[in-house]
Amino acid sequence: MSHWYMLTLVGKDRPGIVAHVSAALFDGGCNLGEASMMRLGGNFTIMLMVEYEGNKKGLDDMLEPVADSMGLHRHIDRIDAELHHHLEPDVRITVYGADRAGIVARITGALAEAGLHILDMESSVAGTEQKPIYIMQIEGHAAEGIEALQSALDIVTSDGIEAQLESIETLIG
Amino acid sequence: MAVLEILTYPDERLKQEATPVGAIDDEVRTFIADLEETMDAGPGGVGIAAPQVGRFQRIVIVDCSKTRKPVPNHGRLFLINPEITQWDGMVVGREGCMSVPDYTGNVIRAEAVTLKALDLDGNEQEYHCEGFEARAIQHEMDHLDGMLFLDRLVSRRNDLFKRKVYQKK
Numbered sequence: 246m247s248h249w250y251m252l253t254l255v256g257k258d259r260p261g262i263v264a265h266v267s268a269a270l271f272d273g274g275c276n277l278g279e280a281s282m283m284r285l286g287g288n289f290t291i292m293l294m295v296e297y298e299g300n301k302k303g304l305d306d307m308l309e310p311v312a313d314s315m316g317l318h319r320h321i322d323r324i325d326a327e328l329h330h331h332l333e334p335d336v337r338i339t340v341y342g343a344d345r346a347g348i349v350a351r352i353t354g355a356l357a358e359a360g361l362h363i364l365d366m367e368s369s370v371a372g373t374e375q376k377p378i379y380i381m382q383i384e385g386h387a388a389e390g391i392e393a394l395q396s397a398l399d400i401v402t403s404d405g406i407e408a409q410l411e412s413i414e415t416l417i418g
Numbered sequence: 419m420a421v422l423e424i425l426t427y428p429d430e431r432l433k434q435e436a437t438p439v440g441a442i443d444d445e446v447r448t449f450i451a452d453l454e455e456t457m458d459a460g461p462g463g464v465g466i467a468a469p470q471v472g473r474f475q476r477i478v479i480v481d482c483s484k485t486r487k488p489v490p491n492h493g494r495l496f497l498i499n500p501e502i503t504q505w506d507g508m509v510v511g512r513e514g515c516m517s518v519p520d521y522t523g524n525v526i527r528a529e530a531v532t533l534k535a536l537d538l539d540g541n542e543q544e545y546h547c548e549g550f551e552a553r554a555i556q557h558e559m560d561h562l563d564g565m566l567f568l569d570r571l572v573s574r575r576n577d578l579f580k581r582k583v584y585q586k587k
Contacts, residue, residue: 329520334512365574414487414550415512415522418465418557418567 249278249326250295250304256317258289269311270295275304278326283367289317294326334364334384335413336391338398342406344370344377351401352381352408359397360389384413422456422471424516432517433564436467436474438499442540446477450496450538454479460516465554467561470517476500478535478558482551489550500535500559511553513567523571527553 254266263282270277278294297304301321312319338361340352353363365384372378387394391412402408425432439446449468457466457479464485468477476499482491507529514522530548533555537543547555557567 331520331522333514333522412487413512414485414489415514416550416553416557417461417463417514417516418467418554 247276247296247298248300249324250297250301251322251324252291252293252295252304252308253320253322254289254291254293254312254317256289256315258284258287259315262289262315262317263291265311265315266291266293266308266317269308273304273307274298275307278328286370294324296326332362332364332386333415334386335415336361336385336387336394336410337413338383338385338394338408338410339381340383340402340406340408341378341380344372344379348379348406349381352398352406353383355397355401356383356385356394359393360387361394362386362388419455420452421459422452424456424460424470425472426517426519427566427568429517431472431474432469432561432566434469434474435564436469436476436562439475439477439536442498442536442538446475447538449473450477450479453477454494454496457481463516464550465558466516467558469561469564476562478555478562480551480554480558482554485550490548491551492545492547495535495545495555496538497533497535497555497558498537498540500533500555500562502531502533502556502559504532506530509553510572511550513553513557515557515567517561518566518568521568523567524574525553525557525567525570526572527556531555 276296278296280291280293282291301323305321308319342348363383363385368379368381370377370379395410398408398410453466453468453471456471457463464482465478465480468475478497478500481494482489483493505528508526509529510524510526512522513525529552531552532546534542534544
C-alpha cells in the first residue's frame with residue numbers, strides 16, 4: 246500500500262539539485278506527482294508530491310544522504326493526493342508598487358472578502374536595494390464574480406499600489 | 419445520430435495527420451452530424467476536430483456563440499479542408515482540450531486569422547475571425563496536423579504577450 250507525501254526542500258541554490266533528488270527518489274522506489282520548484286531570493290525551494298510504499302521515517306532516511314550532500318533542509322508531510330481534480334482559475338490579478346510591509350495582507354484580505362480563492366501566487370522583489378519594488382501575480386477563482394473583486398481592488402489600491410484584474414477565459418476545444 | 423468516443427492523450431492517433439475530404443457526400447454529412455452531437459455533449463467545448471473522434475479527415479466544427487462573456491463570432495462554423503491564409507498579431511490565452519482532461523495551459527496564437535474552407539454544400543467560403551474565435555479555429559486546426567495545445571505551451575507565470583500586439587493592415 247503506497248502513500249503520498251509532500252516533500253519540502255530548502256537550501257542554497259546550485260545547479261543539479263532537482264536531478265540529484267529525483268534520482269535518489271527513483272532509486273528508492275518512489276513515484277513523483279505534482280511539483281513546484283522556485284528560486285526565491287537565491288534559495289532553492291521545492292514542494293514535491295512523492296508516492297512511496299514505506300512510512301515517513303523510511304522516506305526521510307532515504308533522503309538524508311542526498312539532502313545533506315546538497316545542503317538542503319527537508320520536511321515531509323503525509324498528504325491526501327487529490328490528483329485529476331484541478332480547479333481552473335477564472336481571474337488573474339497583477340499588483341505592483343514601491344515595496345513596503347503590508348501590501349499582500351491588505352490586497353489579499355480585501356480580495357478574500359470579495360470571494361477570491363487563490364490557486365496560484367508568485368511574487369518578486371525587484372528594483373534596486375535603494376528603491377525596491379514589489380510585484381505579485383495571482384490566479385484564482387472568483388466565487389462571487391469578477392466585478393466584486395474589481396470593486397474590492399478599487400478601494401485598497403488608492404495610494405501608489407497599481408493593480409490590474411483580468412478575466413481568464415479558458416478555451417476548451 | 420450518435421455521440422462518438424473522444425480520443426484522449428496519450429492515444430497516439432491524436433498525433434496523426436488528417437487527409438483532405440474528397441467528395442462531401444451523405445456519409446460525410448452523417449459523420450459531421452455525429453461530430454456536432456459529440457461536441458454539444460462535451461463540457462463547454464467551443465470546437466471539435468474529426469481526429470478527436472478517430473476520423474483522420476480535415477473537418478472542424480467551431481462555435482463561439484455561447485461563451486460566458488460574449489465574443490465576436492460567426493455562429494456555428496462547419497469547416498471542411500480549412501486553410502488559414504493570413505495570420506495577424508499574437509496573444510497569449512488559456513486553453514484546455516477534451517482530448518487532454520484535467521489540464522489547461524497558456525498558448526500563443528494569432529490574434530486574428532483569415533481562412534478559406536468548404537461548407538457542408540462543398541462551396542468555398544472565406545472567413546475573417548479574431549480573438550477567441552480565431553483561437554478556437556487555430557486550436558482545432560492543429561488537431562488536423564497531429565498537434566495538441568501541449569505542443570505549444572508557454573510559461574504559466576510570465577505573460578510575455580499579455581498586451582495585444584495586433585496591427586491593423
